[in-house]
Every structure is written in structure tokens, then in C-alpha cells.
Amino acid sequence: MAPGSTQNIVIFGETGVGKSSVINLMAGQQIAHISPDAPRCTLHWTEYQITFENGTRYRVFDTASLEEPRLGTGAYPPTLLNAYNLINNLKEHGGVNLLLFCIRGGRVTATMQSNYRLFFEFFCEERVPLVLVVTNLEREPRMEDWYRRNAGQLEKYNIRSAGHACLTAANLLDGRLRDKYEESRGILRGVVEAHCNAGGWTGGQGxxxxxxxxxxxxxxxxxxxxxxxxxxxxxxxxxxxxxxxxxxxxxxxxxx
Known part of the structure; x- marks a missing residue:
């Protein structure tokens, strides 16, 4: 990926999985507000600018997503409107280069599958690389162990990814766990650089x-x-x- 270029990333996942913390981890500083009581809405987004040391710039769109596997009729109009507005916004900036799907380390659920389908299958028509970001793994002896234990469940729910990052994004850790936080930044940045598609997807006709x-x-x-x-x-x-x-x-x- 050429230094100085700008890539667009859409980050999504249920409320409370740590999307804002992941953005701050990726940035190396606190740029996203972290709130455990974020209001529930559908496909609303906030944009953040992040630059890596090699000069590559990323425009990260943090979405607020679904809480339930099915939409109520009242949620349908704002979902459609926000999706339409977001794709038009992204078209103006070169399209979508990467999806980051954030989940909290734990059991794989139907709601995770719902979010995956909404963004990867429906929103991006399976044409954008997707990286699975698993958070809240600071207590794992080896963070990668979570993926090995749960790969079968992810496959069962048809959640497939081009790559994955098992990490902790909690920045208020004691000294024993601080090393895992720094390790996590390297893991996250590495998987972003490895899988960000140089040609942005822009929706296309139909x-x-x-x-x-x-x-x-x-x-x-x-x-x-x-x-x-x-x-x-x-x-x-x-x-x-x-x-x-x-x-x-x-x-x-x-x-x-």
C-alpha cells in the first residue's frame, strides 16, 4: 500500500464490544469517546482519521449497529436511510477498503451472525475484505488461544474472515497486562495493513x-x-x- 494514500475502514459490532477502544488502540491515542451507555441506533457513523508511522492514512467509520438479530419495522427506515447516506459518503472518498468486525471474547451468538450478515453480505455484497477483531482477551494466557477454541463455532455460524486479531483494547491495565496492550496494537495494525484492499468498493450499479x-x-x-x-x-x-x-x-x- 502506497505511503501517503488514504484507506477507508468501516468498523462494526454490537454496542459494548469495544469499537471505540479498538479505534484508540489503532491510533495510539484516545481519539474516540468511550461510553458504556451509548444510545442504540442503526448504521449511524462517526468518522476518525488515523495515520500510521509509515505515512499511510486511514479514515475509520465507526458505526452503531443492531442489538437484535431482527429489525423492528420502526428501525427499518433509519437503517435504509443511513446505509444509503454512508455508501454515498464513502463513494466520494474512494469506497470501502476494509471491514473490521468487532466481537467480545466469549461465546459466538446469533446476534454476531446478524451483524456479520448485515455488513458483509448485505451492505458490502461480500466484496470487501473482512477482519475479525476479538476484544477483552487480556485474561487469556495467550490471546490467540481464543480463536483456536472458537474457530469451529465461527464456522458453524458462517462467520468467515480474511484475517483476525485477538487482542485487548483496554488501556487502563495494571503493569502485568500492559505488555498485552502494546502487543495488541502491533497485531491490529499488522492485520489492517495486510488485508486493506487498495481498490475501494463503491457499491456499483444495482x-x-x-x-x-x-x-x-x-x-x-x-x-x-x-x-x-x-x-x-x-x-x-x-x-x-x-x-x-x-x-x-x-x-x-x-x-x-
Whole structure:
């Protein structure tokens, strides 16, 4: 990756898994606010700028994600709107180069699978490298042991990654664990540099219709076709004729 270039990273995971701490670990300083009581919202994002010692710059988009495996009908409109706005924002800056999927060390759950599918399969159409970042492993004798123990469960839930980083991102550790924090920074930066795709994914033709059709499957009670058109025209600013074409492409079997 050329020094001086800028790469776009989308980091996602459930509230409380330590996304802000991972950003601070990657940056080598506290740039992201850490709050255990972060409000629950869907696909909202905050942007951070990080530069590595070799001059490579990263624009990290920290998303607030789903809390439940299925979307309620009330969460559907903001999810669609925020996804549309985020992909347009990323298009202006060269697309998505890497996904960082943060999970807390523990058992693999259906909610983890839900988040994985939403971002990797639905949002990025499986066209962006994904790195699994496992946090809260400071008490592991060897942090990598967590992955060896849980690789089978990840496979069971069809959670696949180009690479992984087992680490601790807690920066208020006592002296015995401080070395693991510094080790974790090297692990994280190494996996980012190894898997960040130089050619950013920008969505492409038909992305929005594909995303909506897959997102509808997450919704408890399918939204009406007229509601989708309304979101696209009134909240996304899309011309009515184009919105109708997008809604039509979704397929009548998915909307009523």
C-alpha cells in the first residue's frame, strides 16, 4: 500500500464490544469517546482519521449497529436511510477498503451472525475484505488461544474472515497486562495493513436495490412497497421514477 494514500475502514459490532477502544488502540491515542451507555441506533457513523508511522492514512467509520438479530419495522427506515447516506459518503472518498468486525471474547451468538450478515453480505455484497477483531482477551494466557477454541463455532455460524486479531483494547491495565496492550496494537495494525484492499468498493450499479431486498428479510413484518418508495424519495432525495424502478427490482415476493 502506497505511503501517503488514504484507506477507508468501516468498523462494526454490537454496542459494548469495544469499537471505540479498538479505534484508540489503532491510533495510539484516545481519539474516540468511550461510553458504556451509548444510545442504540442503526448504521449511524462517526468518522476518525488515523495515520500510521509509515505515512499511510486511514479514515475509520465507526458505526452503531443492531442489538437484535431482527429489525423492528420502526428501525427499518433509519437503517435504509443511513446505509444509503454512508455508501454515498464513502463513494466520494474512494469506497470501502476494509471491514473490521468487532466481537467480545466469549461465546459466538446469533446476534454476531446478524451483524456479520448485515455488513458483509448485505451492505458490502461480500466484496470487501473482512477482519475479525476479538476484544477483552487480556485474561487469556495467550490471546490467540481464543480463536483456536472458537474457530469451529465461527464456522458453524458462517462467520468467515480474511484475517483476525485477538487482542485487548483496554488501556487502563495494571503493569502485568500492559505488555498485552502494546502487543495488541502491533497485531491490529499488522492485520489492517495486510488485508486493506487498495481498490475501494463503491457499491456499483444495482447496489441499493440489492441491499433493500436483503434488508427486508431482517424486518419483522415486511414494509410496504409504497413505504420503500417514500423513504427513497422523501428522505434519500431520489427522483420518484428512479425510486419506483428500485422498488420494482426488489421483487414482489419481498414486499406487499
Amino acid at each position: 447496489w441499493l436495490a440489492s441491499f433493500i431486498s436483503k434488508l427486508v428479510k431482517f424486518v419483522v413484518g415486511h414494509p410496504k412497497k409504497t413505504d420503500i418508495i417514500g423513504i427513497l424519495t422523501k428522505r434519500c432525495g431520489m427522483a420518484k421514477e428512479v425510486a419506483q424502478q428500485v422498488a420494482q427490482r426488489i421483487g414482489e415476493e419481498l414486499v406487499t
